[in-house]
Amino acid sequence: MVSKTALGIAAGIFGTLFVGYCVYFDQQRRKDPNFKKKLRERRKANKLKCQSRTQSKLPxxxxxxxxxxxxxxxxxxxxxxxxxxxxxxxxxxxxxxxxxxxxxxxxxxxxxxxxxxxxxxxxxxxxxxxxxxxxxxxxxxxxxxxxxx
Missing domain, CATH: 1.20.960.10 (Mitochondrial outer membrane translocase complex, subunit Tom20 domain)
Known part of the structure; x- marks a missing residue:
C-alpha cells in the first residue's frame, strides 16, 4: 500500500500545480488588451440590470x-x-x-x-x-x- 507520506507529497505537488495553473491563466486573462473593456461593459450591464429590476413600471x-x-x-x-x-x-x-x-x-x-x-x-x-x-x-x-x- 501507499504510505501516508507519499500521499501527503502527492497532494502537495497536486496543490502546487493547481495553484500554478490558476495563476498562469489569471495572468493570461489580465494580459488580454480587451480585459478591462469587457470588465467595464459587464459591470455596466449588471448595474443596469439591477436598476431595471428594482424600478418596475407600475400599471x-x-x-x-x-x-x-x-x-x-x-x-x-x-x-x-x-x-x-x-x-x-x-x-x-x-x-x-x-x-x-x-x-x-x-x-x-x-x-x-x-x-x-x-x-x-x-x-x-x-x-x-x-x-x-x-x-x-x-x-x-x-x-x-x-x-x-
Missing part, C-alpha cells in the same frame, strides 16, 4: 387587463430571481404582485406554503412599503373607481 390599476399582466409578470420574475438565488429581487417582485393582487390574503397563504420561511418573512416585512409605493403612484394607483353610480 394603472383601473385597467384590469394591464394590472393582471403586471401581476403575472411580477410573479414570474420573482420566481425566476428566487430560483437564481437573488432573494432581495425576488421578494421585491413578489411583493409588487401581492400589492396589486385582488385577493392578497389568498396569495399570501399560497406563498407561505411554497416559499421558505425566511423568504416569506422578508416578503411580509416589505409589503407595507411596497403597497404604499403603489398607492402613491401618480397614474391612478388606487383601486377605487373614478365614477360611482
Amino acid at each position: 394603472d390599476l383601473r385597467d384590469h387587463e394591464e394590472a393582471q399582466a403586471f401581476f403575472l409578470h411580477e410573479v414570474q420574475l420573482g420566481e425566476e430571481l428566487l430560483g437564481q438565488g437573488d432573494i432581495e429581487g425576488g421578494v421585491e417582485h413578489l411583493g409588487n404582485a401581492v400589492a396589486v393582487c385582488g385577493r392578497p390574503n389568498q396569495l399570501l397563504k399560497v406563498l407561505q406554503q411554497t416559499l421558505p420561511p425566511n423568504v416569506f418573512f422578508m416578503l411580509v416585512q416589505r409589503l407595507p412599503q411596497l403597497s404604499q409605493r403603489i398607492l402613491e403612484q401618480p397614474t391612478g394607483g388606487s383601486m377605487v373607481e373614478d365614477e360611482v353610480e
